[in-house]
Amino acid sequence: MAAADTLFRRITDYANRADPYPLYAELREHGVARQDDGSYLVGTYHEIAELFHDPRVSSDRRNRTVPDDSGEAPGIPVAFIGRDDPEHERLRNMAMRPFGPPHAAERVDSMHGEIAQIAGELIDGLRGRDRIDLVEDFAYPLPVTVICRLLGVPREDEPRFHVWAEAVIAGFDPTPDSDPAERQRTAMQARSAMGEYLGELAESRRGKQSEDMLAAFVNDPGPSGGFTRPELMATSVLLLIAGHETTVNLITNSVLTLLRHPEALELLRDKPELMPRAVEEVLRYEPPVQLLPQRTALTDIEIAGVTIPKGAPLILVLASGNRDPRRFQEPDRFDPTRPDNQHLGFGSGVHSCFGAPLARLEGQIALTALIHRLDGPRLLQDPPEYRRSPVLRGPRHLPLAISGVRD
Amino acid sequence: MSDDLKSGRIVIVGASLAGLRAAETLRDEGFVGQLTMVGEERLPPYDRPPLSKQVLLGRVRAEETRLPRRREVDAQWKLGVRATGVDPIDQCVVLANGEELPFDRLLIATGTRARPWPKAEEAALEGVFTLRTAEDAAALAERLDAGPRRVLVIGAGFTGSEIASACRERGLAVTVAERGPAPLIGALGGAFGAFAAKLQLAHGVDLRCGVTVTALNGRDGRLTGAEFSDGSRIEADIAVVALGAVRNTEWLADSGLAAGPRGLACDAGCRAFNMYGIVTDNVFVAGDVARFPHPLFEYQLLSLEHWGNAVAQAEVAAHNMVNPGPQRRPHLSVPAFWSSQFGLNIKSVGVPTFSDHVVIAQGSVEERRLVAVYGYRGRITAAVSVNRAKWLEHYQRLIETAAPFPPEWDGVEPPVSRTPVPSDVPDPKVLSHGPTVALTGHLPDRRLTLKHWGG
Ligand SMILES: Cc1cc2nc3c(=O)[nH]c(=O)nc-3n(C[C@H](O)[C@H](O)[C@H](O)COP(=O)(O)OP(=O)(O)OC[C@H]3O[C@@H](n4cnc5c(N)ncnc54)[C@H](O)[C@@H]3O)c2cc1C
Numbered sequence: 001m002a003a004a005d006t007l008f009r010r011i012t013d014y015a016n017r018a019d020p021y022p023l024y025a026e027l028r029e030h031g032v033a034r035q036d037d038g039s040y041l042v043g044t045y046h047e048i049a050e051l052f053h054d055p056r057v058s059s060d061r062r063n064r065t066v067p068d069d070s071g072e073a074p075g076i077p078v079a080f081i082g083r084d085d086p087e088h089e090r091l092r093n094m095a096m097r098p099f100g101p102p103h104a105a106e107r108v109d110s111m112h113g114e115i116a117q118i119a120g121e122l123i124d125g126l127r128g129r130d131r132i133d134l135v136e137d138f139a140y141p142l143p144v145t146v147i148c149r150l151l152g153v154p155r156e157d158e159p160r161f162h163v164w165a166e167a168v169i170a171g172f173d174p175t176p177d178s179d180p181a182e183r184q185r186t187a188m189q190a191r192s193a194m195g196e197y198l199g200e201l202a203e204s205r206r207g208k209q210s211e212d213m214l215a216a217f218v219n220d221p222g223p224s225g226g227f228t229r230p231e232l233m234a235t236s237v238l239l240l241i242a243g244h245e246t247t248v249n250l251i252t253n254s255v256l257t258l259l260r261h262p263e264a265l266e267l268l269r270d271k272p273e274l275m276p277r278a279v280e281e282v283l284r285y286e287p288p289v290q291l292l293p294q295r296t297a298l299t300d301i302e303i304a305g306v307t308i309p310k311g312a313p314l315i316l317v318l319a320s321g322n323r324d325p326r327r328f329q330e331p332d333r334f335d336p337t338r339p340d341n342q343h344l345g346f347g348s349g350v351h352s353c354f355g356a357p358l359a360r361l362e363g364q365i366a367l368t369a370l371i372h373r374l375d376g377p378r379l380l381q382d383p384p385e386y387r388r389s390p391v392l393r394g395p396r397h398l399p400l401a402i403s404g405v406r407d
Numbered sequence: 408m409s410d411d412l413k414s415g416r417i418v419i420v421g422a423s424l425a426g427l428r429a430a431e432t433l434r435d436e437g438f439v440g441q442l443t444m445v446g447e448e449r450l451p452p453y454d455r456p457p458l459s460k461q462v463l464l465g466r467v468r469a470e471e472t473r474l475p476r477r478r479e480v481d482a483q484w485k486l487g488v489r490a491t492g493v494d495p496i497d498q499c500v501v502l503a504n505g506e507e508l509p510f511d512r513l514l515i516a517t518g519t520r521a522r523p524w525p526k527a528e529e530a531a532l533e534g535v536f537t538l539r540t541a542e543d544a545a546a547l548a549e550r551l552d553a554g555p556r557r558v559l560v561i562g563a564g565f566t567g568s569e570i571a572s573a574c575r576e577r578g579l580a581v582t583v584a585e586r587g588p589a590p591l592i593g594a595l596g597g598a599f600g601a602f603a604a605k606l607q608l609a610h611g612v613d614l615r616c617g618v619t620v621t622a623l624n625g626r627d628g629r630l631t632g633a634e635f636s637d638g639s640r641i642e643a644d645i646a647v648v649a650l651g652a653v654r655n656t657e658w659l660a661d662s663g664l665a666a667g668p669r670g671l672a673c674d675a676g677c678r679a680f681n682m683y684g685i686v687t688d689n690v691f692v693a694g695d696v697a698r699f700p701h702p703l704f705e706y707q708l709l710s711l712e713h714w715g716n717a718v719a720q721a722e723v724a725a726h727n728m729v730n731p732g733p734q735r736r737p738h739l740s741v742p743a744f745w746s747s748q749f750g751l752n753i754k755s756v757g758v759p760t761f762s763d764h765v766v767i768a769q770g771s772v773e774e775r776r777l778v779a780v781y782g783y784r785g786r787i788t789a790a791v792s793v794n795r796a797k798w799l800e801h802y803q804r805l806i807e808t809a810a811p812f813p814p815e816w817d818g819v820e821p822p823v824s825r826t827p828v829p830s831d832v833p834d835p836k837v838l839s840h841g842p843t844v845a846l847t848g849h850l851p852d853r854r855l856t857l858k859h860w861g862g
């Protein structure tokens with residue numbers, strides 16, 4: 001068996017993208033595993049959950065012993081995902097104002113009809129085809145259309161921001177063996193460009209009647225005074241990327257998993273009321289965000305008998321915690337009826353996923369529509385070709401054969 | 408043996424949070440016998456925490472706080488009828504209508520009621536309220552809708568403070584009277600109480616501490632105002648008496664069980680003690696009415712008025728009612744409760760009154776977001792957060808592992824000072840509100856309390 005201190009290299013190795021789960025099992029055997037670069041990998045459920053609620057753990061990379069300013073780009077600060085409270089809370093609350101409770105409690109639910117309509121139209125567009133790519137034809141355009149409408153970004157600009165989004169994501173790809181410096185430069189430029197673009201869009205809405213979030217950011221700043229221009233740029237970039245690069249994996253992973261488990265698919269056809277639980281089970285079984293490479297120990301932290309030194313990078317492998325047999329019975333079994341499914345798919349603690357309610361709703365609507373309207377879907381390639389990132393893991397393409405589209 | 412436990416007759420007295428969750432757990436655990444639920448209130452089980460929050464604000468109607476059902480319980484419901492006694496020899500529960508319900512096992516979950524205003528004549532004035540039931544909340548909310556000129560809240564514990572907060576949010580004038588030196592000190596100690604006092608003042612509450620209400624005045628049967636022990640008086644057309652809770656144990660007077668004003672004592676497995684201190688094996692207890700030993704707090708018997716405790720204890724009691732000895736579980740969960748008032752979310756884990764000192768571990772009073780950590784003799788026994796509830800799991804673990812106090816590490820949002828101050832846990836006798844956590848052994852901070860109260 002290879003040494004535990006190379007586990008992270010093996011996990012990020014593209015060759016293991018299709019099935020990282022045996023590596024996660026190995027990680028759990030080791031508890032907390034120090035890596036040869038001085039970072040610490042944590043893959044057991046209870047320890048991850050503990051660290052999520054541990055105030056000695058920072059999300060701000062400036063607290064690392066080896067300073068890490070990846071993500072810093074000229075003119076655009078790090079978004080709240082990479083900051084600690086109280087800064088994180090201030091920014092997150094402002095971003096939440098037009099998106100969720102207490103000020104916009106109905107916002108996500110009110111999109112139900114719109115999302116269902118978008119999903120329906122995308123499926124209508126598949127008529128007459130016997131082969132589709134689930135990613136290109138459905139799982140990508142659905143969340144992109146939704147996040148564009150929500151934020152107020154013109155859908156036709158997608159080719160532009162898609163390139164930026166890909167570059168930004170490649171920037172936090174922690175795969176050690178490629179050329180990280182070059183990738184990060186490109187990522188920084190992309191973030192700046194995307195920030196400028198979104199900042200100008202928001203500015204153009206100032207004083208105008210508009211329902212979207214960018215308009216709300218400039219027109220309804222709330223009691224704390226609202227975002228500065230750079231803060232607005234950083235936040236909008238985060239929301240646009242997170243809103244369209246994660247849900248695509250949720251939908252694709254769901255379809256892949258269901259086609260690999262025909263009995264579960266059958267069950268969901270018979271009992272559509274199980275859909276919310278099925279989506280939770282996908283979030284456990286094949287989470288779109290596999291790991292969080294962002295955390296840092298603010299002080300020496302002892303956990304599971306290992307002392308993580310102050311300033312050391314901490315990598316929380318959510319997808320491994322989700323398969324921890326000390327937390328979940330038969331963790332490697334996909335079970336859409338699983339009770340007590342408190343998975344780590346959306347993280348936990350103060351940084352728990354901002355967009356979770358929207359992702360859940362999109363996932364449920366998308367799967368319901370696909371299950372009821374695609375006739376005889378079959379996988380044409382298993383495992384499919386994966387996207388590069390070990391963090392936001394999901395198939396790049398999911399070719400399916402279908403025998404038809406129902407009304 | 409274990410098959411027997413899954414059948415037979417179980418009676419649950421008290422059809423509220425603890426009673427319902429116990430019933431559901433019994434069925435989950437495979438109990439197939441006869442289940443009877445007895446409840447004095449006519450309403451099916453509902454949730455109380457919203458009664459002093461959303462309901463008083465007019466956001467939710469009192470009738471809409473029904474508790475969500477986790478599953479079918481297939482029980483015979485006897486609602487609107489009071490149990491008046493337990494016959495330990497014949498093993499039956501006696502109801503007010505004369506009916507007798509024989510049982511093989513009994514769960515007592517009769518909770519608490521609001522402590523009434525001691526002078527019956529004054530209590531009967533129109534405009535004088537207590538707040539424990541949905542009916543109370545509906546009547547009070549209706550009166551608040553009508554726009555009273557001033558509301559008097561007697562007692563600044565959690566319920567009293569939440570009522571005052573709701574009134575201020577509605578823009579109503581409020582006077583709060585508290586016999587102790589500050590709000591919330593019965594649960595959180597004097598150091599925290601000072602913060603709570605500032606908070607109320609900042610929100611425009613006419614807060615009067617160190618005084619008692621000596622009389623409620625009325626004319627033509629309606630409340631007109633109140634007089635205080637310092638000689639002052641106010642006009643008010645509503646008074647809410649928030650003097651804490653009384654345990655519903657009187658009906659057990661002849662049961663031979665260890666029931667009294669502090670609750671019904673039980674072992675860690677929720678089995679009730681009889682009056683001789685011998686544990687019974689067929690009478691169980693859960694929720695606000697229970698008084699149980701906790702190893703983290705020197706095995707003192709705890710009486711809690713916490714939603715989370717009622718649920719956890721009900722689940723353990725139900726499990727133990729239908730499982731044989733070796734499979735039985737202890738009820739060891741760390742006490743926890745929350746409150747929302749004056750725009751803040753306050754959450755507590757552990758037992759803050761089991762402390763001698765307190766220190767702010769994160770955040771600050773000025774920013775109104777903080778975690779205060781309580782210690783007793785050098786170990787952490789509680790933590791209270793203000794708008795920082797998501798860190799509390801960490802502190803709960805510190806409590807469970809008896810981590811050293813004061814905590815010495817720096818975390819996110821480091822505090823300005825790390826010097827602990829006395830937690831100033833008062834003798835409950837000086838409070839006008841009852842404590843929501845009662846340690847029914849000695850009070851660790853008594854000596855310090857006396858010392859610090861002069862200033
Ligand atoms: C206004 C208010 C706000 C609260 N807010 C919070 C909060 O924010 N956080 C928190 O943690 N906790 C809060 N609580 C406390 C929480 O509601 C209680 O801990 C919980 O209700 C306890 O449940 P229980 O089932 O043990 O008792 P109870 O809810 O008191 O139920 C006991 C039931 O038994 C019935 N009964 C009594 N005697 C008899 C008899 N002899 N025969 C038949 N039936 C009988 C009663 O009528 C009652 O319905 C609040 C309570 C109130 C009143």
